[in-house]
Amino acid sequence: MPAYSLQINGKTHKVNTEASTPLLWVLREHLALSGTKFGCGLGQCGACTVHLDGSPMRSCTLPISSLQENQEITTIEGLSPNGKHPLQEAWIEEQVPQCGYCQSGQIMQAAALLDQNSQPTREEIISHMNGNLCRCGTYTRIVKAIQRAADANT
Amino acid sequence: MEKSSNNISRRNFIAAAGGVTLAITAYALYPTLSGSKKEIDPSDLAEEKVNAWVHLRNDGQITIYNPAAEMGQGSMTALPVILAEELDADWDKVKIETAPINVETYGFKAFGNRKVMINVGSRTVMGYYDALRQAGAQARYILLHSVAQHWSVPIQELNTAPSLVQHEASGREISYGEIVDILQEPENIPEIPSSDLKSPDEFRLIGKVLPRYDVPAKVDGSAQFAIDIQVPDMHYGVLERGKVHGAKPSLTNAAEIQSLEGIIAIVPFSYGVGVVATTLEKALAAKAKLAIDWDRNVTAQGHDSQSDLEGYQQLADASSDGKVMHKVGDVKAAMRKGIKKYTATYKNDYIYHAQMEPLNAIASVAADGQSAEIWAGTQNPGSIAPTVAKELGIEADQVKLNLCYLGGGLGRRSTSDYIVESVKLSQATGKPVKLMWTREDDLQYGMYRPLSLQKLEAATDANGQIIALNHCIVGDGSNLLASGAKNAFYNIPNQAVDLRLTQKGIRIKHWRAVGHGPNKFAIESFIDEIAADQGKDPLDIRRALMKDSPKALATLEKAAEMANWNTPPAPGRARGIAFGERSGALCTGICEISVEEDSGKIRVHHFWSAVDAGTIVQPDNVVAQMEGGIIMGMSSVFCEQLTIKNGEIQQSNFHDYPILRIEDAPESIEIAMMPSTDSPKGIGEASTPIVAGAIANAFATLTGKRLRHLPFSPSRVKRVLEA
Structure with a gap:
């Protein structure tokens, strides 16, 4: 079985697995970084969103063999050193999560937006977040929380 | 009364404080959390059981047991709020833990006055409301009784303020945390009449905006759903089920599947074929290779x-x-x-339910088949031990359920089909098995x-x-x-x-x-x-x-x-x-x-x-x-x-x-x-x-x-x- 070296949340991890194994299973089952969630396996729901060199990616459709050793992977566990990213604080203030299962993916997707665009409009928020499903229906609070975090940037 | 371990969880302190004190370390929190002036060294922490629902620690921490599955409906906060109201607890000192799965102690009456631990039909808060007010009022009575004995004053002369017992006549007061050392269980714990419960205009917690207890762990990835659990020596199980509900499988390439690397077992089900492998990716790869002839002579055939x-x-x-x-x-x-x-x-x-966490469960059946441990998210926690015990032919008290957060219930997780599947896979292999349903499994063999x-x-x-x-x-x-x-x-x-x-x-x-x-x-x-x-x-x-x-x-x-x-x-x-x-x-x-x-x-x-x-x-x-x-x-x-x-x-x-x-x-x-x-x-x-x-x-x-x-x-x- 091939061996891979990955940069995740600032640390190097060695993994032995088949080339086709999605990054999602590597994170969750090999490395016990379980904050990144499995929702669909098709890139349709966004629950597995991580950052690859700062860009939001669906880890369920990223085979480990497609990753370069020097690419930096960030998961929800590495988004902030102490869980105090402005979005995480805004998510608490707005009491966004219900079941909470999709929220790591939502926050990672939103974080990539604020990295590129610190003051997104409502339309930009909705367009950027449209790939992330929430079955509990927290969408209106997600918009408010992103706006709150953006306001905190000013 | 029972002593329990001095187990300090930083996460619970943080969560109890509603995320406001995220930067402060747990140790720095003790003085503000304790209510007493003295700082308590972690090695001196002591905890007492007040009643089945409440444990009290000498630094003031109040543990309240939540008897319900949390699937997003928020009752893991709402139920302790109801109890804490009558206990007159300082909410900032409340730590919430999942109650043991014991229907007699932690069930509520429903469905013809039967006690149940089930979270369906929006019944949880309404079903527990009276019982938790009573449990909180009785816990408060035990604290008052202990102080009355200690100070040799009539219990009627005592009052409470948030996490404090007060004696107006002498001007004395004692924090709930300090009562741990003088706690005395009364011979009889009376049923508190409803006239002695708070009237709505006295509510400090019920009806007030409080942050949900589970939210901080749901924004940093640390909340544990069953799908996140790993146990030592765990294998992975998947099933291939029919596209026609109830169709019966005949596997035609068992030898080929068995020869794949990492395959532990092929496990037959009446409606599907299970595969257990050393890794999830190996289990899924084998599932994709299963060649199955389906007997579709079932009711669903022909349904359009x-x-x-x-x-x-x-x-x-x-x-x-x-x-x-x-x-x-x-x-x-x-x-x-x-x-x-x-x-x-x-x-x-x-x-279809489309709850975001696909169905899954972890089962660990003992090698002798005489006991089992389960990790699952279920809306029906009270039913799991009897169901699994029946499957294994053992007593229900030999089955332990570890109830995890549910990534959505919506009615789908009130059945236990997926839990029974995980038990059968573990029983067949003698290993702990994490059973995973793919989204396709979850949708196509949905209910x-x-x-x-x-x-x-x-x-x-x-x-x-x-x-x-x-x-x-x-x-x-x-x-x-x-x-x-x-x-x-x-x-x-x-x-x-x-x-x-x-x-x-x-x-x-x-x-x-x-x-x-x-x-x-x-x-x-x-x-x-x-x-x-x-x-x-x-x-x-x-x-x-x-x-x-x-x-x-x-x-x-x-x-x-x-x-x-x-x-x-x-x-x-x-x-x-x-x-x-x-x-x-x-x-x-x-x-x-x-x-x-x-x-x-x-x-x-x-x-x-x-x-x-x-x-x-x-x-x-x-x-x-x-x-x-x-x-x-x-x-x-x-x-x-x-x-x-x-x-x-x-x-x-x-x-x-x-x-x-x-x-x-x-x-x-x-x-x-x-x-x-x-x-x-x-x-x-x-x-x-x-x-x-x-x-x-x-x-x-x-x-x-x-x-x-x-x-x-x-x-x-x-x-x-x-x-």
């Missing part, structure tokens, strides 16, 4: 969901009654007396809200009053279909619900609000059709129908006020109204929509809803449940359709079974909660059933056309517009 609806219509039109589920007055006599008759039919396709048809007939008298309403329902599922067909809040003197059952062999189940979704869609559409024929305003006809139901009427008036019902919306828009009751909560909703005529896409711009849910325990959480219920309702109304051809489920994942995305959420949702001191009512499903009727009614106002078949997908809407 869309053409079978024609047969449902014939059943509804047949002259003989089905199973009469509910009857008020004499509908048939009233129909004969009526001056004008109305008939309308409404249809609902199958829909759906049934396909159904509603035929409504009404008669009006010379004054236009509705004097008879007959509600005929056709489909699979008995009570699944009938819930919500009664109209207890509309003054219609003769009513009947007539159920005509089919059997299509498809797995069906409660889906958030159950039959209320289809039935309220039918009833609320029908009321508007009658109003339109009579030239009445939809608000006015409901006002008249609710004249003897003041609480329901109050929600109607409130929603109308919020939506400015009497002021017309902008051109190109229309509003629609609907009312429903579910699990005791009364709810009126009004939406404002527009329609893109070219595409047939309906857009909901605003949604207003007023709900009477009795005493509101956690107001912001009630708002959240109402918002989420509306959005899930909209998802079912616009997007969700599961179809079956020749018994085969036609969809497989979110690309062909879409659920509502953020772009289609309303720009605003406004919720009003009616002030009430009645006992709490169910809130988790209150808003979902009103959505379809409100949208269909708004559409009829806007276009003059009636939408009669859920979902209102763009293609269907376009056909209705062009008809």
